[in-house]
Amino acid sequence: MDFLDLVTLSQGSMAIMNPVTPEKIRAVGEAAGLKPGMRVLEVGAGNGTVLAVLAEAFGITGIGLEIRPEACARAERMLAEKGLSDQVRIICTDASTYIPETQYDLIVCLGAAFIYGGLADALSILTTFTAQEGAVLLGERYWKTELVPPEFARDWEDILTEYELVRIAGEAGFDLAFLVRADDADWERYETGIWRCCRAWLKANPDHPEYGEVAEYLHQVQDEYLGYGREYAGWGMYLFERTL
Incomplete structure (x- = not known):
């Protein structure tokens, strides 16, 4: 089965396709200093819920990039039902080829850095989309410890420790300004x-x-989850701002 079809099958009915809650999304929006009229771009917008939460809470305008037609249609229906269609627009496209017409106050990329080939490349590209005072919000899995059983780590070569995440961001010219981690209930x-x-x-x-x-x-x-994931893997949202 095609990877994107499998994503739709296994997660398509979820409002948020990551281990996070609306409350934690609002907390990050507050930390980012979002205000009415600010511009937000979400890469891999899924069903549009993250942008809807930010639009309702902070009055932002946003664009969501999503490659799966089913998710785009679901997001557009949800935004229309909430009366947010004038604030948030969904573009059904391959985000890796998207060239923005403007810069954004916040770039959101939750679990979607793979679109650009990984964390380092994602930060390098997304930096060019970000206004001078803007920020990048990444949602990533991470290793809770460096002592991960080799037979498990081999299957998750793209996962880093949080130290490695912050180091890569620093090399791209960003400091970690805020973070929110998934707890056990979010994961479950x-x-x-x-x-x-x-x-x-x-x-x-x-x-x-x-x-x-x-x-x-x-x-x-x-x-994976019951055998190793609960013990060794975490997930967090990392708000990166340009180094002062």
Whole structure:
């Protein structure tokens, strides 16, 4: 199954496709000093919930970049229902090829740095989209310890420690200004949400030619989370501002 189709199947019905809550998103928006009229760009906007939360809480205007048509349509419906269509616009496109027409006060990239090839490249590119006094908000997995079992770490080569995250950002000219981590409840809600979405699809599609692949994916993510993820992997939102 295509990767993007698997993302839609396993997470498409989630309001927020990361282990985070609206309360924590608002906390980061406050730390970033968001005010009415400020411009926010979200890379990998998913179902549009993060931009909606920021628009309602701070009166920002925003653009969300999302490659999956199903997610774009869902986001546009949600924004219309909330009366936010004049504040937030969804562009259905490959974010890696998007060239902005203006600079933004905040760039949001939650779990989507892979679009640019990883954290370092994402920061390098997103920096060019950011106004001089602007900031970049990254959502990333991280290793809680350097003592990760090798058989697990090999499957997660793109995960860094928080020290490495901050060091890479520093080399790109950014300081860490604020962070919010996912707690156990955030992780459980996110991971079990994936399990429920996969199981619902499997029940509804017992004769689908890709049934076995989806079942294998479900068991794989369960094994990873229960066997290693809870103990060794974390997730956080990191607000980076230009070095003073």
